[in-house]
Amino acid sequence: MxxxxxxxxxxxxxxxxxxxxxxxxxxxxxxxxxxxxxxxxxxxxxxKLPHPHLLALETRYWVSVEESIPAWDHFLLGKGPHPIDGPGQTARRDKQNPSIAQDQGLPPRPKPRAAR
Incomplete structure (x- = not known):
């Protein structure tokens, strides 16, 4: 015990x-x-803070981005041309296959294999 x-x-x-x-x-x-x-x-x-030239460049970049937002909003809502297309240019993106335009920048999808 x-x-x-x-x-x-x-x-x-x-x-x-x-x-x-x-x-x-x-x-x-x-x-x-x-x-x-x-x-x-x-x-x-x-x-350390970045170099003043780099700060100025970054500031100018963001100003240009903010200025281009209305054009992109208009385009993305389907109410206007692509912002890169200039006046008098045909919209290159409208001629493309819509599925290709969506996948732009992506590798092609593999083709489906036949069942064995």
Missing amino acids: DLLEKHQDILAKRAELLEEMGSRREQLNILRRQQDLQKIEDGLKGG
């Missing part, structure tokens, strides 16, 4: 220790994640 009680005590202590180890592991993981995030934040804060 003494051995059985000692065995039960050992199993209870083991369960307690396993639980403590699990909670400590979780705390360490949280601490590591916080430290990693802090390192990333510090790296981003200390980062």
Whole structure:
């Protein structure tokens, strides 16, 4: 009976220790994640600004994008020509097969194989 009680005590202590180890592991993981995030934040804060010419170029790009949005909206709603087609040009995209126009930029689909 003494051995059985000692065995039960050992199993209870083991369960307690396993639980403590699990909670400590979780705390360490949280601490590591916080430290990693802090390192990333510090790296981003200390980062150098891009060259002024690059900033100016980026600003001009976004201004041109914002200016072209109305033309693209008109085209995408089906109310106007493609923005790249100039005045007097025929809409090249209208002559294409619609399925090809949709898949433009994608590799061709494999042909279906006959069942054997």
